[in-house]
Amino acid sequence: xxxxxxxxxVVGLLLVVxxxxxxxxxxxxGARAAMTSGGGYQEVMILVKGGxxxxxxxxxxDKPVRLNFRREETASxxxxxxxxxxxxxxxxxxxxxxxxxxxxxxxxxxxxxxxMGMFRGRLIVE
Amino acid sequence: xxxVKATVTQALxxxxxxxxxxxxxxMQRVEFSVGGMTCPHCSxxxxxxxKAIDGVIEAHVNLANKRATVDYxxxxxxxxxxxxxxxxxxxxxxxxxMRISIKRMHCASCVxxxxxxxxxxxxxxxxxASVGTNAxxxxxxxxATSFEAIRAAIESAGHKIAEPKPADFKTAVEEGIAPEQAxxxxxxxxxxxxxxxxxxxxxxxxxxxxxxxxxxLREWMPMGSDTRRVVWALLGLxxxxxxxxxxxxxxxxMWDALKHRSANMHTLIAIGVTxxxxxxxxxxxxxxxxxxxxLAEVFWDVTDVxxxxxxxxxxxxxxxxxxxxxxxxxxxxxxARTARVVRDGKEIDVxxxxxxxxxxxxxxxxxxxxxxxxxxxxxxxxDESMITGESIPVEKHAGLEVIGGTxxxxxxxxxxxxxxxxxxxxxxIIRMVKDAQGSKAPIQRFVDVVSGYFVPAVMLLAVLxxxxxxxxxxxxxxxxxxxxxxxxLIIACPCALGLATPTSLTxxxxxxxxxxxxxxxxxxxxxxxxxxxxxxxxxxxxxxxEPALTDVLAVSGQSEDEVLRLTASLERASEHPLxxxxxxxxxxxxxxxGVAENFAAIPGHGVSGxxxxxxxxxxxAKLMHDRGVSFAxxxxxxxxxxxxGKTPMLVAVNGAAAGLVxxxxxxxxxxxxxxxxxxRLGLEVVMLTGDNKRTADxxxxxxxxxxxxxxxxxxxxAHEVQKLQLEGKTVGMVGDGxxxxxxxxxxxxxxxxxxxxxxxxxxxxxxxxxxxxMGVITAIEISRATxxxxxxxxxxxxxxxxxxxxxxxxxxxxxxxxxxxxxIAAAAMAMSSVTVVTNAxxxxxxxxxxxxx
Numbered sequence: 001x002x003x004x005x006x007x008x009x010v011v012g013l014l015l016v017v018x019x020x021x022x023x024x025x026x027x028x029x030g031a032r033a034a035m036t037s038g039g040g041y042q043e044v045m046i047l048v049k050g051g052x053x054x055x056x057x058x059x060x061x062d063k064p065v066r067l068n069f070r071r072e073e074t075a076s077x078x079x080x081x082x083x084x085x086x087x088x089x090x091x092x093x094x095x096x097x098x099x100x101x102x103x104x105x106x107x108x109x110x111x112x113x114x115x116m117g118m119f120r121g122r123l124i125v126e
Numbered sequence: 127x128x129x130v131k132a133t134v135t136q137a138l139x140x141x142x143x144x145x146x147x148x149x150x151x152x153m154q155r156v157e158f159s160v161g162g163m164t165c166p167h168c169s170x171x172x173x174x175x176x177k178a179i180d181g182v183i184e185a186h187v188n189l190a191n192k193r194a195t196v197d198y199x200x201x202x203x204x205x206x207x208x209x210x211x212x213x214x215x216x217x218x219x220x221x222x223x224m225r226i227s228i229k230r231m232h233c234a235s236c237v238x239x240x241x242x243x244x245x246x247x248x249x250x251x252x253x254x255a256s257v258g259t260n261a262x263x264x265x266x267x268x269x270a271t272s273f274e275a276i277r278a279a280i281e282s283a284g285h286k287i288a289e290p291k292p293a294d295f296k297t298a299v300e301e302g303i304a305p306e307q308a309x310x311x312x313x314x315x316x317x318x319x320x321x322x323x324x325x326x327x328x329x330x331x332x333x334x335x336x337x338x339x340x341x342x343l344r345e346w347m348p349m350g351s352d353t354r355r356v357v358w359a360l361l362g363l364x365x366x367x368x369x370x371x372x373x374x375x376x377x378x379x380m381w382d383a384l385k386h387r388s389a390n391m392h393t394l395i396a397i398g399v400t401x402x403x404x405x406x407x408x409x410x411x412x413x414x415x416x417x418x419x420x421l422a423e424v425f426w427d428v429t430d431v432x433x434x435x436x437x438x439x440x441x442x443x444x445x446x447x448x449x450x451x452x453x454x455x456x457x458x459x460x461x462a463r464t465a466r467v468v469r470d471g472k473e474i475d476v477x478x479x480x481x482x483x484x485x486x487x488x489x490x491x492x493x494x495x496x497x498x499x500x501x502x503x504x505x506x507x508x509d510e511s512m513i514t515g516e517s518i519p520v521e522k523h524a525g526l527e528v529i530g531g532t533x534x535x536x537x538x539x540x541x542x543x544x545x546x547x548x549x550x551x552x553x554x555i556i557r558m559v560k561d562a563q564g565s566k567a568p569i570q571r572f573v574d575v576v577s578g579y580f581v582p583a584v585m586l587l588a589v590l591x592x593x594x595x596x597x598x599x600x601x602x603x604x605x606x607x608x609x610x611x612x613x614x615l616i617i618a619c620p621c622a623l624g625l626a627t628p629t630s631l632t633x634x635x636x637x638x639x640x641x642x643x644x645x646x647x648x649x650x651x652x653x654x655x656x657x658x659x660x661x662x663x664x665x666x667x668x669x670x671x672e673p674a675l676t677d678v679l680a681v682s683g684q685s686e687d688e689v690l691r692l693t694a695s696l697e698r699a700s701e702h703p704l705x706x707x708x709x710x711x712x713x714x715x716x717x718x719x720g721v722a723e724n725f726a727a728i729p730g731h732g733v734s735g736x737x738x739x740x741x742x743x744x745x746x747a748k749l750m751h752d753r754g755v756s757f758a759x760x761x762x763x764x765x766x767x768x769x770x771g772k773t774p775m776l777v778a779v780n781g782a783a784a785g786l787v788x789x790x791x792x793x794x795x796x797x798x799x800x801x802x803x804x805x806r807l808g809l810e811v812v813m814l815t816g817d818n819k820r821t822a823d824x825x826x827x828x829x830x831x832x833x834x835x836x837x838x839x840x841x842x843x844a845h846e847v848q849k850l851q852l853e854g855k856t857v858g859m860v861g862d863g864x865x866x867x868x869x870x871x872x873x874x875x876x877x878x879x880x881x882x883x884x885x886x887x888x889x890x891x892x893x894x895x896x897x898x899x900m901g902v903i904t905a906i907e908i909s910r911a912t913x914x915x916x917x918x919x920x921x922x923x924x925x926x927x928x929x930x931x932x933x934x935x936x937x938x939x940x941x942x943x944x945x946x947x948x949x950i951a952a953a954a955m956a957m958s959s960v961t962v963v964t965n966a967x968x969x970x971x972x973x974x975x976x977x978x979x
Contacts, residue, residue, distance in 0.1 A: 005597050008607075012593035016586055023387060023582040040214030050382015064213055073382070074313045077390075077624070082564045087647055089564020115564065116624025117577045118390045 032058045033065060041066040041101070048081070048092055049073045052112075052121035061125045065102045071095070077118045085110045153183060154200045156248060160187060160212060175215035179207055209251040209265070224547060225479045227261045227288040228280065236285065243283035247275055260288070273469065273482045310448055317441035320372040324434035327368050328427065331361050335427045358410050358424045365426040369403055373433040375440075389581035391621050395436055397585070398615035402428040402948065405608050423605060425612070425948075432616055432952035439956025443621070446963035450629050452970065453636025454563065457556050460512050460531040465496030468540075478530075478546075485543045489534045497530040497543045498550045504539025508532050513551065514642050514896045555895075558646060559639045563632045567648030569916060570627040577623050584618040584931065591935040599936075606936075609948060613934040617951035618927060621959040626919035629966035634912030637972050642895040643905045650891035654875045654909035656856050660804055660902065661835075661847055661869070663861040664815035664822060667879055667899065668801075668829055669791040671862075673704055675711025676772055676792065680785035681759055689785035691717045693744055693777050695737045699725040704773060705733075707789045732775065743778040750776050750783070757783040771824025791825075798829050800899035805830075807906055810855070814838055814846055814869075843869035860902055877902050904974045911972050919962050926958045 001009075031054035033042035041064050047053040048071035059065050069081055071092040082089045083102065090100045104110070104125040113120045160172055169187040176185035176196055181203025187194045196208055228240065237255040240262055244253035249271025255262040264276060277287055334357055337343035347354040376399070379392025406424040465478050468486040478496045481487065486502065489495055495508065507519035510532045519535050522528055528541055531552040547553065566574075588611050595607035631648050638645045645651050665671050680686045694712030697705035699722045712719060722742075725735040731752075732745015743753060747764065750757050755778045757764070763786060767774040772790035776783065804811050812833045815822045822836035835846050843861075847869050850857045859866070859873035870876030870890050878890030879897045894901030934951055938944040 001597075008596045009593055012589050015589045019582050019585050019589070023389060024579075040210050050379060051386030051388055053386070055386055073378075074316075077621075080564055082566065084566040084570075087561060087565050089561055091560070111574075113574070115628040116621065117570075117574045118388075118620070118624055119386075120388070120578070 031056065033067075040064065043068065045070065046121070047072060048078050048119070051119050055121040056124065057121065058124045058126060059104060061104050061107045063104075065104060065123075067100045067102070067123075069098045069100060071098075077116050078114045080115050081112055082115055083110065083112045083123075089115075153197050154248070155195060155197050156208070158194055158208075158251070160194050171215050172212055175211045176208060179203055179211055182208075204245070224266070224482055225261050225263050225477075226276070226280070227477075227480075228255065229286045229288040231255065231260055231285060236283075239283045240280060240285055243279045244276065247271060247279040249275065250279075272484065310444060314441055314444045317437055317444070321434055321437045321441060324368045324372040324430055324437060327364055328430040328434050331365060331430050332427045334358075334361055335424055355410060355413070358406075358426070361424065361426045362406060362410060365403070365429050368430045368433055369399065372437055373399060373429075376433075376436075389585065391581070391619070393581060394584060394615045394618055394620075395432070397588075398612045398948070399429045399432055401608065401615075402426075402432075402612050425608075428612060428948045431949050435949075435952040435956045436616075439960055442956075442960045443625075443963055446960060446967055447625075447629065449967050449970070450632045450963065451563070451636065453633075453640050454556065454559055457552070457559065457639060460494075461552060462494035462496040462531065466490075467543075481543050481546045483543055483546055485546075486540055487543055488538070488540050489528075490538045491534060491536055493534050495528050495530055495532050495534055495541075497547075498545035499528055499530075499541040499543045501526050501528060501539050501541045504537055506537030506539050507535045509535055513555070555639065555644060558644050558893075559635060562635045562644070562646050562648070562651075563628075565631075565647040565649065567627055567631060567652045567913075567916065569652060569913075569920070570648065573623055573627060573920065577620055580618070580620045580623065580927075584615065584620075587931060587935060588614040595936065606945075609945070610934070610936050613946050613948045613951045614931060616948055617930045617934040617946065617955055619923070619930075619955045619958045622923035622926060622962045623920075625959055625962045625966075626923045627916050629963050630912055630915040630919055630969060633966050633969040634908055634915070634972075637912075637969060638892075638905060638908050641901070641904050641908070641974070643901050643908065644893040644895065645905065645908070646891050646893070650875055651909050651912055653856065654858065654892065654906055655913045657809060657858045657875060657906065658855040659810045659812060659850055660858040660860065661812045661814050661850065661873065662801075662831075662899070663843075663859075663866050663869075664813055664817060664825055665791060666862045667860050668797045668813065668825060669793050671791065673707040673773070673789045674792045675707050675714075675787065676790045677767060677774070677788035678711075678785065679760070679763055679787075681783055684779070684784045686785065687715065687717060689777050689779075690715065690787060691719065692737050692740065692742045692779060692784075693775075693787050695720040696722045696725065696733060696735045696742045696744055698722065699735065700727060700733055702727075704775075704789050708787055711787075741780050743781075744775055744787075747776065750778060753778070753781070755781060755783055759783065760786055769820065769824065771821035793825065793828055794898065797899050800903060801829050801831060803900075803903045804906075807903065809858075809906075812850065814843060814859075816840060840865055841868070844872040847872045858902070858906075860899065877905065907974055908972065911969060915966060915969050919965055922965070923958065923962055926954075930954060 031044060033044040042059045043066045044054070044057055045068045046057070048069055050073065057067070069090065069092050071078060071094050074094055078092065080089055080091055081100065083100065086102050086104075088100060088102065090098050092098050102123075104123070107125045110123040110125065111120060112123060172187045172194060173185050176182055176187075176194065179198075181199045181201070182196055183199060184197040185194065186196075194208075194212070198208075228236075231237065231240065240255045241253045244250050244262065244264060250264060250266045252265040253262055262280075266276070280287055333340065334343065337347050337354065337357075347357055373396070376392045376396040379390060380396040383390050383393055402425040406426050406429075409424050462478055464475050465481045465485075466473050466475050466488045467481060468474075468488065473488055481497050487496060487499065489506075491506070501522050501524050503524050505521070505523040508522050508528060509519045510529060511517050513529050513532055522539065527544070529552065530545075530550040545551070548557070591614055592607045592611040595610050596603050599606050627648075631651065634651060635645050635648075645654075662668055675690075678686045678690045680689045690708070690712050694709045694717065697708045698719055709719070720737045722735040722737050725733065727733050728745065728749060731749040732743065734741070734743045734745075736742070743749065743755065747757070755776075757776050757778075760776060760783055764774050764776070767786075767788045770790075772788040774786050774788040776786050778784060801811055810833065811831050812835060813822065813826050813831045814835045815825075816838055817836060819834075819836040822834050826832070826834045838846055843866060847857055847859055851872075851874070856874045858875045858877060859869050860877040860879065861867075861870055862879055866878075870878060875892060876890045877892045877894060879899075879901075880893045880895055892905050894905070930951070932938075933944070934946050936945050
């Protein structure tokens with residue numbers, strides 16, 4: 001093996017390790033939804049731009065949850081958000097605040113995503 | 127589903143009653159409906175939550191009519207707190223909403239003032255004003271307040287309700303199909319501009335990138351010459367705007383995704399074109415780095431053409447995806463934008479959002495009915511085909527309900543609004559269809575798992591194939607390795623995978639809605655295709671559900687009409703449903719009825735009385751025996767009719783048998799055909815009824831059902847469905863959604879036959895708005911067609927990636943010398959997602975076979 005081959009091999013393997021770690025192994029911490037005074041909801045704002053920010057939301061069970069989505073992009077993937085476990089979905093027109101209200105009864109982890117699954121978020125119910 | 131029920135009361139106006147109590151504190155009472163109470167202990171939970179509020183003296187919740195009554199001390203508690211408490215307990219306070227435009231609301235303090243004034247109004251649960259929209263959104267209990275009270279509150283805050291201007295209507299009407307459409311169109315136009323720009327640059331770049339292939343250019347700019355370097359450098363400058371403008375969404379998309387530690391299609395394309403671009407810069411700027419001048423090739427054409435093709439693919443995909451939701455757009459378009467209501471004795475035009483429960487609305491010929499309601503006076507025929515799929519206009523007169531969004535044909539009438547805003551049937555249908563289109567079919571779960579790993583996996587494969595090509599590939603290794611890296615990144619199409627199921631589902635569920643079939647979820651859609659057995663409730667599903675006169679017989683010497691006329695005249699005094707059927711039957715034959723005297727009901731046996739000076743006796747055999755009437759001549763007919771599942775009744779006039787009348791629940795006209803069609807679809811058809819075996823068998827014979835479960839108690843229906851499921855079958859159940867709710871819920875797919883404005887049937891997976899069994903067949907056909915389409919899409923999308931990625935990686939090269947060009951990869955990638963969406967759109971041409979046959 002020539003030295004350039006060694007270099008390519010090592011760099012390539014490092015890249016493989018990096019990709020695996022970056023996309024699969026590291027997990028973000030969640031944001032806890034705040035209780036609001038008006039209406040007893042647990043409320044949180046979610047920015048939709050290349051993904052959901054924050055994408056992990058922690059709430060308490062048996063209390064209504066209101067997730068305020070604001071989409072700031074025009075890519076067609078993200079024009080809807082789906083809560084498959086709650087049989088709920090909402091259209092997200094660009095630049096508008098859309099509230100999705102849920103009533104999580106059972107503790108657990110629920111995934112929400114765009115219809116194609118490119119954007120994903122987790123709702124952790126405690 | 128929103129369970130909040132807007133209740134209507136006859137008396138409008140403020141209903142909070144101030145009562146003087148012995149405790150000498152001012153007590154107020156407020157009453158409102160509570161939604162979401164599905165279990166017996168729910169009412170207790172709501173009561174507890176309400177009683178916990180300081181100032182609440184007594185709270186009572188009635189589970190049956192879903193209403194809460196709260197007595198409270200107004201000095202310590204306020205009505206909006208109740209709503210909050212109920213919400214915190216997990217239920218929804220009963221409320222309708224309206225939006226009112228306010229004149230000159232410019233300052234933040236105006237907003238607070240208006241909100242406060244409204245919140246002080248009894249019956250208002252919440253008010254949110256916004257300067258942005260110049261309007262206030264009010265949540266109110268329709269039974270406890272009125273438009274006038276709300277207007278008074280706004281005026282007391284020093285503001286006026288804006289009179290709608292004609293211009294407002296114009297924009298409202300134009301906005302009909304929502305800003306989403308406009309945003310999509312804008313996105314499409316931007317993408318197309320980016321495409322044309324990239325395509326225009328691609329042509330000279332393509333030509334000049336391969337000068338060795340073009341005779342004139344070969345001589346003008348030979349390999350290794352300075353001319354070639356300069357021309358290529360210029361091409362690079364030309365390609366830069368393509369990368370930065372036409373390809374901008376790939377970089378933005380990649381960056382946004384990376385921030386979330388995720389990757390998508392944009393990531394792949396962005397890395398791919400950047401790799402090609404960087405390589406080309408190196409080739410032009412430092413050709414000395416390359417051992418062989420042949421290596422110093424440029425790939426500007428890859429950057430430009432890939433961006434052009436993928437952008438075109440995105441644009442076409444938007445267009446095609448827009449068409450998948452054509453059905454829902456049609457539904458939204460049905461909503462009338464304005465309504466003509468009577469306020470202060472004047473007919474004024476208002477936006478439909480401003481119609482309040484209890485408003486009297488006027489509808490003229492050719493106009494759309496704005497909201498749901500009940501006709502007060504006037505008569506007309508209304509075309510309800512857009513909601514129910516029923517093609518013949520329906521007669522409307524006082525007392526009948528009208529559905530918002532339907533078209534008034536000939537007459538004018540006034541009606542009282544009973545459901546407004548988001549509570550109307552049309553709004554519920556739109557919401558249900560949207561929810562269903564957004565839900566996921568079980569098949570999608572597998573796809574979700576795959577697509578979660580897909581993009582990083584492709585990146586790994588691209589890196590690995592670069593390494594392998596570099597280590598053991600043919601010379602020039604670096605060029606080959608780069609091409610393979612770029613091609614692999616570009617050919618992978620996560621979008622095709624992601625689009626496969628949702629687009630078909632959207633079209634399929636939309637198609638159902640067009641046919642008056644509301645499919646509630648992707649789950650129901652997927653299960654409906656593999657049903658083995660279908661259980662039909664008899665009453666109201668196969669039959670009309672109400673008795674009708676079927677036979678009249680007379681002994682010799684009596685005419686049938688006379689027998690019927692006497693019986694009907696007698697029965698007119700009774701309130702028994704069988705009696706009503708006889709009266710209706712007589713009226714249909716055009717008989718003039720007389721007046722009955724001395725009417726007496728003999729419970730369990732029959733009735734007697736005098737009509738036209740004759741003693742008439744109507745009843746069963748036992749009654750005739752008791753009164754000593756001989757009916758031997760009629761005995762065989764009596765037996766025969768009873769065997770046919772009908773209810774025969776003997777008639778005696780002046781103590782002698784005169785004839786008999788028979789009443790039965792009749793089969794709906796299309797039931798026989800529908801059951802035949804269900805058989806053709808390969809389903810076992812079972813009839814389920816609480817009626818006795820004889821009646822059940824008679825109906826089963828008429829419609830051609832072999833398996834009958836008769837004499838089933840209402841509570842056991844679900845159990846019978848379960849028994850069928852234990853036989854290993856996937857069972858569908860068709861029923862009315864109220865009495866059959868447990869059985870519908872037990873079945874794998876519950877079909878509820880709904881009518882009129884009650885479309886939001888909770889227990890069912892599928893609601894058939896047009897009360898015909900034919901809907902079940904259409905629903906199953908739609909389900910089968912949709913799932914077939916989903917499978918085609920998935921096979922296509924998976925197959926494409928499974929075949930395309932290895933070929934791009936160069937798996938075929940050692941054997942056949944085949945290596946893909948990145949340009950072909952880009953074209954394939956762009957086409958694959960467009961193909962998936964186009965295939966889903968084919969479903970729009972679905973037609974039920976019974977219509978075509």
